[in-house]
Amino acid sequence: MKFCSSCAAPVALKIPDDDTRERFVCTQCGMIHYQNPNMVVGSVPVWDIQGEVKVLLCKRAIEPRYGYWTLPAGFMENQESCRQAAQRETIEEAGANIELHELFSVLSVPHVDQVHLFYRASLIDTNFHAGTESLAVQLFSEKEIPWDEIAFPTVAQTLKFFFEDLRQTRLGSPFRLHEHDFHRSIQTD
């Protein structure tokens, strides 16, 4: 950030009164331009084939991590709820009709200023198709998941949590919320 988005004058880094952090402050109109983390919201869409649970993954058609596999997810937009964002991204990237269940994972990635949320979901049918940001969409059982070709650590971690919980549900436990923070660098290219 170099210029004020309100008056076009240069901004400077300084600590405003009653604040403890450096912010971009306009040298002319004084506006403080805060910068805050972004939310990435998606789903874990599941299809049960005669007792075998498969998860829907999308092969990315965009950078970063072109060609790698991900759960359907993307940046939350203004004027929508987390649940609406999860549903929208699943439709946009995977063309999938889902019933959204409860929040499943909350993952902070502070070094890229992001928080990732994933909801469990059930596919209503198998009429899914790759959206413009996907090269392919495909169902994977736990054994079939291409672990070495998963786009982001938050996706790999959410898939691990999911299959661990799935085994527990067969012993009578419910799915539960998982929290995890990633404090190291994420490979993005």
Add this chain to the structure above:
Amino acid sequence: MKFCSSCAAPVALKIPDDDTRERFVCTQCGMIHYQNPNMVVGSVPVWDIQGEVKVLLCKRAIEPRYGYWTLPAGFMENQESCRQAAQRETIEEAGANIELHELFSVLSVPHVDQVHLFYRASLIDTNFHAGTESLAVQLFSEKEIPWDEIAFPTVAQTLKFFFEDLRQTRLGSPFRLHEHDFHRSIQTD
């Protein structure tokens, strides 16, 4: 937003290629200036006095809702995790030493482009004190809570969820995650 923060030229609302929404796009350098929801993160700090559970609230010393009561919470900063944000805001606003427990409520407020997260927490001692953004901090039992003077609907809802769950825990149930969306207008003045 009127001007590009990168080159100071005017921006215009248009739908970029491969997008479906209007964005602020620079008329000179072409940079797309996305606008996304902000996260507000806080805690429900609890002190147990001989079996009577009290919650720590802060009386706001800032607008909006000056003089109204809130749970300690504030805008998440870049380079921190959700848990770090909850802990930091509790220290800044309530001067409170807490042990942070699991995520308790996730509340979308789409008409103000916000998502609010609250973590359950235990006070380690009662050496809390009002920070610069608080006029006072005080412990309240469920009966003592000033329900008509709570600053924000997300705070009132989280307190309701908390005391409902508290009754259930006395019957053997665990605390659980609560999700709620606020789709109507929030009074802010």
